[in-house]
Amino acid sequence: MKTLLVYYSLEGNDKVIADAISEETDCEILKLTPTKEVPKSGFLKFVWGGKQVVFNEKPELQPYKKDFSSYDLIIIGSPVWAGTYAPVFNTFFSDTVIKNKKIALFACYAGSEGKIFDTFRSKLEGNEIIGQIGFKNPAKNETAKSKEDAKKWIRGIVE
Ligand SMILES: Cc1cc2nc3c(=O)[nH]c(=O)nc-3n(C[C@H](O)[C@H](O)[C@H](O)COP(=O)(O)O)c2cc1C
Structure with a gap:
């Protein structure tokens, strides 16, 4: 199964999960x-990041070039920001067409998943969502167990 992992991580939690997944399965990685x-630190990140969510902003991304149609499985991971995915995915979804793919979703959060999986699912209509999993700040919290859980999860998906 040709696989692409697309993720964003401001503070390293989603990176922990993305790294664990890429150790377990053969995939290309696109880090937005x-x-x-x-x-990255202090209260300012909540003000700045929260504003991006509230105003539905599309922050400019460093350029990437991927032929999304060439993958069978696309794994997508984001931190929860103000209850949904990070605004880099607003940019990603407006720049990218993903259709008829198998999709697996992961998210990292400090308190709760909010509606991140629902918003991902509605943006990804026309695809088959074959898995979703959430992690509570895995860079600080049960890191080894979170990595093991992520590996087990992706094994169940690609096998
Ligand atoms: C702007 C901003 C908004 C956030 N909003 C939420 C939230 O609504 N709910 C929550 O549980 N965590 C929230 N968090 C915490 C992150 O989701 C959490 O720390 C996550 O693990 C960070 O992932 P990362 O290290 O990959 O960036 C927020 C963090 C930031 C920076």
Whole structure:
């Protein structure tokens, strides 16, 4: 199964999961990177990042070139921001057509998943969502177990 993993991580939690998945399964990786990143520390990140969500902003991304139609499975991972996916995915979804693919979703959060999986699912209509999983700040919280859970999850999907 030709697989692409698309993810964004501001503070390293989604990266922990993306790395675990890529250790377990053969996949290409596309890390979405804004040209102007939200501040990583302090309260400002919530103000800046929250504003991007509220105003449905599409932060400019560093260029990438992928033929999305060539993959069988696309794994997508995002932190939960104000209850949904990070605004880099607004940009991604407006730039990209993904149809008739198998999709697996993961998300990292501090408190709860909010409606991230529902919003991903509605943006990804016309695809088959074959799995979804959430992790509570896995870079700080049960990191080894979270990585094991991520590996087990993706094994169940690709096998
Ligand atoms: C702008 C912003 C908004 C956030 N909003 C939420 C939220 O609504 N619910 C929640 O549980 N966590 C929220 N968080 C926390 C992150 O989802 C959580 O720390 C996640 O693990 C970060 O992933 P990352 O390290 O890959 O960036 C928010 C973080 C930021 C920076």
